Amino acid sequence: RRGQSELQLRFLNGSSQVKPSYDYVIIGAGTAGLTLADRLTADGKSTVLVIENGKVVDSPRIDQVYSGMAAMGPTWSYQINSVPQVNLRNRTTAVLAGNLVGGSSAINAMMTVRGTSEDYDRWGNFFSNSSTWSWDGLLPYLKKALSFVPPEAAVAESVNITYDTSFWGNSSSVYTGWPSFQWPGLKTQIEAFQDIPGVEFPTDSGAGKAGVYWFPTFMDPKIVQRSYARTGHFDGINRSNHDVVTESHVTKIILEDGIATGVIFRQGRGNSTTYTTVKANREVILSAGAIHSPQILQLSGIGPKKLLQSAGIDTRIDLPGVGQNFQDHPMMFMSIVLSNFTTHPSPSDMFGNRNFTDWAQTLWKANKTGPYSMGIGNAAAWLGMPVIAPEAFETIASKLESQDHAAQLPPDTDPTVIAGYTAQMKEMARSIRSPNTAFYNHVLSGAGSSGSLIYLHPLSRGTVNINTTDPFNTEPIVDYRALTNPVDLDILIEFLRFTKRYFFETRLKELSPRQIQPPDYVEEPDDLAGFLQSNLSPSEFHPSGTCAMMPKELGGVVDESLKVYGVKNLRVVDASIMPTLPGANTCQSVYAIAEKAVDLIKADM
Ligand SMILES: Cc1cc2nc3c(=O)[nH]c(=O)nc-3n(C[C@H](O)[C@H](O)[C@H](O)COP(=O)(O)OP(=O)(O)OC[C@H]3O[C@@H](n4cnc5c(N)ncnc54)[C@H](O)[C@@H]3O)c2cc1C
Numbered sequence: 231r232r233g234q235s236e237l238q239l240r241f242l243n244g245s246s247q248v249k250p251s252y253d254y255v256i257i258g259a260g261t262a263g264l265t266l267a268d269r270l271t272a273d274g275k276s277t278v279l280v281i282e283n284g285k286v287v288d289s290p291r292i293d294q295v296y297s298g299m300a301a302m303g304p305t306w307s308y309q310i311n312s313v314p315q316v317n318l319r320n321r322t323t324a325v326l327a328g329n330l331v332g333g334s335s336a337i338n339a340m341m342t343v344r345g346t347s348e349d350y351d352r353w354g355n356f357f358s359n360s361s362t363w364s365w366d367g368l369l370p371y372l373k374k375a376l377s378f379v380p381p382e383a384a385v386a387e388s389v390n391i392t393y394d395t396s397f398w399g400n401s402s403s404v405y406t407g408w409p410s411f412q413w414p415g416l417k418t419q420i421e422a423f424q425d426i427p428g429v430e431f432p433t434d435s436g437a438g439k440a441g442v443y444w445f446p447t448f449m450d451p452k453i454v455q456r457s458y459a460r461t462g463h464f465d466g467i468n469r470s471n472h473d474v475v476t477e478s479h480v481t482k483i484i485l486e487d488g489i490a491t492g493v494i495f496r497q498g499r500g501n502s503t504t505y506t507t508v509k510a511n512r513e514v515i516l517s518a519g520a521i522h523s524p525q526i527l528q529l530s531g532i533g534p535k536k537l538l539q540s541a542g543i544d545t546r547i548d549l550p551g552v553g554q555n556f557q558d559h560p561m562m563f564m565s566i567v568l569s570n571f572t573t574h575p576s577p578s579d580m581f582g583n584r585n586f587t588d589w590a591q592t593l594w595k596a597n598k599t600g601p602y603s604m605g606i607g608n609a610a611a612w613l614g615m616p617v618i619a620p621e622a623f624e625t626i627a628s629k630l631e632s633q634d635h636a637a638q639l640p641p642d643t644d645p646t647v648i649a650g651y652t653a654q655m656k657e658m659a660r661s662i663r664s665p666n667t668a669f670y671n672h673v674l675s676g677a678g679s680s681g682s683l684i685y686l687h688p689l690s691r692g693t694v695n696i697n698t699t700d701p702f703n704t705e706p707i708v709d710y711r712a713l714t715n716p717v718d719l720d721i722l723i724e725f726l727r728f729t730k731r732y733f734f735e736t737r738l739k740e741l742s743p744r745q746i747q748p749p750d751y752v753e754e755p756d757d758l759a760g761f762l763q764s765n766l767s768p769s770e771f772h773p774s775g776t777c778a779m780m781p782k783e784l785g786g787v788v789d790e791s792l793k794v795y796g797v798k799n800l801r802v803v804d805a806s807i808m809p810t811l812p813g814a815n816t817c818q819s820v821y822a823i824a825e826k827a828v829d830l831i832k833a834d835m
């Protein structure tokens with residue numbers, strides 16, 4: 231990795247150093263933005279400026295793989311709290327989004343997962359069944375995005391890790407790999423799923439199939455450090471056609487006669503603030519993430535007219551979908567412990583077992599091996615509704631179909647956004663009936679206890695809108711609108727029931743399971759709902775959907791080329807374009823979206 235001082239040469243911290251124009255101006259040096267900038271400048275034919283709000287941060291906490299969570303939290307994130315969630319007993323949630331070079335890929339938990347084939351086919355189906363936004367169309371980009379490094383044979387053998395390199399590539403500088411250690415208890419946890427009818431065990435996490443499987447970690451196994459957009463698409467790149475300006479906050483995209491011609495950004499120095507305009511000869515590309523991309527569009531006059539009017543912003547393009555269709559993966563903890571779980575070593579040995587941690591430290595210091603090379607986990611169940619709720623899924627799907635969809639959205643929602651939501655719910659009803667759309671995600675810890683439960687296809691939709699009282703100087707208003715669609719509760723109640731069955735009705739019952747939270751006497755639907763309202767978090771930090779790639783008449787913001795409707799030379803490329811969430815952590819999909827966008831952009835050169 232190059233030293234900070236050398237990097238500074240390319241950090242145009244004084245606005246006077248920015249050239250007046252570039253072929254492409256990219257907003258946000260995050261996961262998608264850095265991928266795009268690297269690929270678009272590689273052949274030397276185009277000039278690119280990336281404008282980033284955050285700084286370049288060097289920290290062992292970012293590099294650290296162990297635990298997966300060392301870089302999470304407020305330090306390198308925007309400071310945003312959601313509005314109180316009415317259906318979650320008015321609790322608010324910290325909205326984490328990376329505010330540094332590398333974006334959220336610098337602070338995420340490094341779980342490398344992709345959705346099932348149905349998740350990606352669904353995206354294209356909103357346009358036509360010949361869309362290239364499909365599993366077949368995206369697989370080459372999922373492969374291009376990452377270099378897969380297989381696990382060591384001995385570790386793989388110790389816990390039966392299977393993988394299939396045909397689903398992966400090996401040409402990217404962003405790596406995904408494996409720790410040199412796994413908890414033996416994972417074998418027990420995985421095998422217990424064999425006792426549940428319908429559970430599949432795909433050979434590889436990249437196969438596009440639901441089931442129980444192993445998945446790698448965004449890390450470079452050679453150095454056992456996080457591998458992310460900065461290490462893969464920024465460090466070591468020194469091209470005269472590739473400029474990056476940090477600590478620079480984009481306030482607006484300039485529109486002239488419906489054409490995006492440039493960007494205005496703000497730099498604060500001591501007490502003074504400067505504003506700089508930079509021109510884009512070919513395109514402005516918005517990659518500010520699902521929280522800030524809709525904000526920047528709205529500040530530029532592209533968004534729902536009524537909202538813009540109430541903020542005193544001139545409507546340049548009335549685009550009702552901007553900032554709507556907001557989705558994230560809700561998350562919760564259900565606590566069940568196996569009283570007679572005696573497998574060791576187990577994660578609990580990392581806390582209080584001095585002999586074990588001394589051994590682990592020795593391995594780590596000697597050659598970066600052992601338990602300290604592990605992230606948040608490498609095995610999980612990703613299961614469809616027919617598997618987890620065989621007796622209830624049909625009733626739930628029918629209830630969703632017969633719903634008044636408009637009633638689930640905010641009162642003033644535009645008819646096109648309602649039409650898009652209706653189309654999505656039709657797809658979701660179909661998906662509830664399919665074993666190959668995973669709704670339920672249970673991350674396995676290797677300890678004798680339950681892990682976190684994640685809801686992969688929530689039906690409620692939130693909003694991310696500018697703060698109309700002071701839109702240019704405040705963060706957007708983030709409202710998950712969690713559990714506003716009551717069918718979400720029906721599904722989540724099935725999650726609790728299924729998790730209980732997994733512990734009490736499989737071979738795990740021999741290990742004396744004990745349910746702690748919610749207490750086992752809590753069984754009535756109303757009481758389970760109460761537990762969820764008190765405990766659910768609306769976010770796994772996977773914000774998506776706020777500049778949805780959908781037809782315009784379905785409330786879409788960008789078309790299949792990721793171009794913003796009604797504007798020339800403006801694309802959005804980041805997590806905000808996902809029309810519906812993939813049933814997986816989102817980072818791998820964002821890299822693939824960016825890789826596909828590169829080809830879409832080049833096709834227009
Ligand atoms: C805490 C956390 C844990 C996660 N865990 C996982 C995980 O384990 N596995 C997984 O697959 N996914 C995970 N994710 C999600 C994943 O990291 C994101 O989906 C993905 O990185 C988003 O990429 P993006 O390009 O859309 O946005 P980002 O990578 O967030 O990039 C947006 C960039 O735009 C910049 N920006 C924003 N506004 C402006 C402005 N006005 N001017 C200039 N620059 C601006 C930001 O500073 C940022 O650098 C996690 C995310 C977080 C936050």
